[in-house]
Amino acid sequence: MTGAEVLLKALEEVGVEVIFGFPGGAVLPIYDALYNNRKIKHVRTVHEQGAAHAADGYARATGKVGVVISTSGPGATNLVTGIANAYMDSVPMVVLAGQVSTDLIGKDSFQEVDICGITLPITKHSFMLRDKREILKTVREAFRIAKSGRPGPVVIELPKDIMASETNMEEQKEDFDLSFRVLSEKINSSHDEKENLEIAVEMIMKSERPVIYAGGGVKLSGASSALKTFAEKICCPVTTTLMGIGCFPHNHELYLGMLGMHGTPWANLAVSECDLLVAVGARFDDRVTGKTDEFAKNAKIIHIDIDSAEIGKNVRVDLSLHGDAKELLSRLIEIVPEKRHGDWLKRIEYFKNKYLLRDSRRELTPRYVIEEINELTEGKAIIATEVGQHQMWAAQYYKFEDSSSFITSGGLGTMGFGLPAAIGAKVGRPDKVVFDIAGDGSFEMNCHELLTALRYDIPVIVVVFNNRSLGMVRQWQEMFYGGRFSHSDLGDVADYARIAEGFGAAGYRVTRSDEVREAIKRAINEEKPAVVEVVIDKDEKAVPIVPPGKPIYQMLGID
Structure with missing residues (x-):
């Protein structure tokens, strides 16, 4: 067996069913091993950041550890935002990061970066494999750490020569020496007096x-x-x-x-x-x-x-x-x-x-749209979001039935998170209807991941609130910066429904309230990736809002 084949066996042993990632030179031994593997599904995203967010969404929807793989250098650094996002929100994730061969490490080799060092502040722990006999135990320990205590991401750096080397399951060391265990691990569950x-x-x-x-x-x-x-x-x-x-x-x-x-x-x-x-x-x-x-x-x-x-x-x-x-x-x-x-x-x-917040059922408002989605799904859909006003509208107006149904970037506030996270959630929970609630600015960040949904037949639905601006930025500029809208205007240049159709997805453009229900129903029934673009007033606000630095009882936007 190669080291890469041992790696896949180890991942099977800890229950991995899906890996999100993108191939490259340093991880070709692993992808070669995946060629004949029938137990682990691989979803290749358009960009490594999308792979990290998809693994994150998968973990949140299923309660399992999300797994993402990338090549060395830029592939690994493209994962950093996704790793930080998982760390801030305590999401269990194992990151398989390719690395140049051990004899090239430290020589500024092609596509060499110290990904363990780069991610040190945003991981629970990192491992650099130096011995082909330590693959199995490293995987076991990485998954233990990712899930124990307060969950979070763990990085395993995989040099190419270790993955290509010949080994077998029998020579794999079973356990770490006590001196190598994570004695400084931040979280330790305890019983109070x-x-x-x-x-x-x-x-x-x-x-x-x-x-x-x-x-x-x-x-x-x-x-x-x-x-x-x-x-x-x-x-x-x-x-x-x-x-x-x-x-x-x-x-x-x-x-x-x-x-x-x-x-x-x-x-x-x-x-x-x-x-x-x-x-x-x-x-x-x-x-x-x-x-x-x-x-x-x-x-x-x-x-x-x-x-x-x-x-x-x-x-x-x-x-x-x-x-x-x-x-x-x-x-x-x-x-x-x-x-x-x-x-x-x-x-x-x-x-x-x-x-009590006023009802707005007769107008094309974000609340109206979210409540229509809620009625049509009976509160049973998985709702992922991007970051901005639409994120708050989803949180305020959708009536969530269970604790795994709301998937959002809380601590890091990552624009572009929602679509790949929705893809990961749908892969993990194919029985669920999965939405990504987006703003036009956030959707533009990772809209290319629609291609991932299409290539793997993952029917996620993106609802894009198009207000021709970076909505939350504009709201703050209006409320706290004297209405000086510096670089927050996106212009009326994009038709997101047609962009979706250009990718091959279903696209619906909604400009009146009486069009909302039919568009959402068609998107659900289409059973293919879909974008529902909802054109709203750019002055719509996420309220109530507590001004920064003020006590929470001093709210704006309430009667």
């Missing part, structure tokens, strides 16, 4: 105005059911971060919606008035907290998180419970008494009635 759990219960029982603030960690730990049981037992309203959307039922009486810069008014006001904030799997990022010294300033804070480095990093906390969210919530459920908060729920209902 019984005393801390009892203190948490005491704080909960003393509270009259509690709020649960749930983040992406709830999804990653599979804690959605436990969160619902916990919230119902103590009658506590729940708000989520952008990454936490879907981890709590959208139609539940205790659900407040999203928190933060574009959160619901009642979620922001409830957190601002609460006397106890229970944060679960959330990291208090700036888009949630606004002005940090005004965030939940009247509240005691309990922080439940698997990553000890996040506790107290951005906001002071009164009690930390370090460990897996599902496990800790389950233990709290066992010992916390039931409680009711009638007056507090009435206060929140007042907020909802006062600031």
Whole structure:
């Protein structure tokens, strides 16, 4: 066997079914081994960044580790944005990066870069294979690290000569020496003292105005059911971060919606008035907290998180419970008494009635379009997004049925993420209808990945809100920069439906509200890659919005 064949056997052993990537000189031994492999599907994207985002979307949709492969040099560096995106959003990914032969490393050889060094700040760990006998154990360890604790990306650098060398499964070393294990791995799950759990219960029982603030960690730990049981037992309203959307039922009486810069008014006001904030799997990022010294300033804070480095990093906390969210919530459920908060729920209902967002069903607005998609899919589609106003509209108006249905770039905010992520999600969940909600600026970033969808018969649907501008940039320029629209105008030069048709996909252009439903239905029924271009007013805004640096109770765009 070659080293590349051992690599594929190792990937099969850890359950890999799909690899996204792009071939090149340094990984030709691996692609040669793939030629006769019948157990692992390979999806070649148009660009390596698309491959990384597709592996990311696949991981989020399936709960499995996403796998991406590239050649050395520019192939590897084209993965960097996708790796950083996965790192920021805690997505398990293994990156197979080609490298020049070991005798050429360090000599500025053709297409040589130190990809382990380049990605050091945005990976959980990196491996540089130097010994053909260490292929199997390196793959095993990479997958263990990618999924353990707080998930994230792991890079394996694969020199060409190691992949081409002769070896066999018998000579593969079984385990790493203890000295080589990842002793400095950032995340280590732990059990909190019984005393801390009892203190948490005491704080909960003393509270009259509690709020649960749930983040992406709830999804990653599979804690959605436990969160619902916990919230119902103590009658506590729940708000989520952008990454936490879907981890709590959208139609539940205790659900407040999203928190933060574009959160619901009642979620922001409830957190601002609460006397106890229970944060679960959330990291208090700036888009949630606004002005940090005004965030939940009247509240005691309990922080439940698997990553000890996040506790107290951005906001002071009164009690930390370090460990897996599902496990800790389950233990709290066992010992916390039931409680009711009638007056507090009435206060929140007042907020909802006062600031209820107006219906716009008769106009061609983003809300109208998202709600039509929601009705036609019954909230059961997977929704991936690009980044910008459309991302917020999707988060605000689609009613997600489960925690794996919303796939978006939260921490890094990567334009061009949505389409390849949608492709990866559809590969992993072919039973689901998959949409990419896009803006025209973001769609232009990676619209060429429509070719990937066409070549592999992956029927994803892209809804492009065309406002002839970089919408969120324009909104900020209007609201905070005196209306000086510097380089945010895209012009009326592109017909995205016709661009899709030029690729060979289905294309529909919508300019009136009465055309929306039929276009979406046809795109779903077409069962081929499709683009639905929706022409909207360039002055449409993502509101509410909290101005940067302001407390979250100071919102613009609400009545």
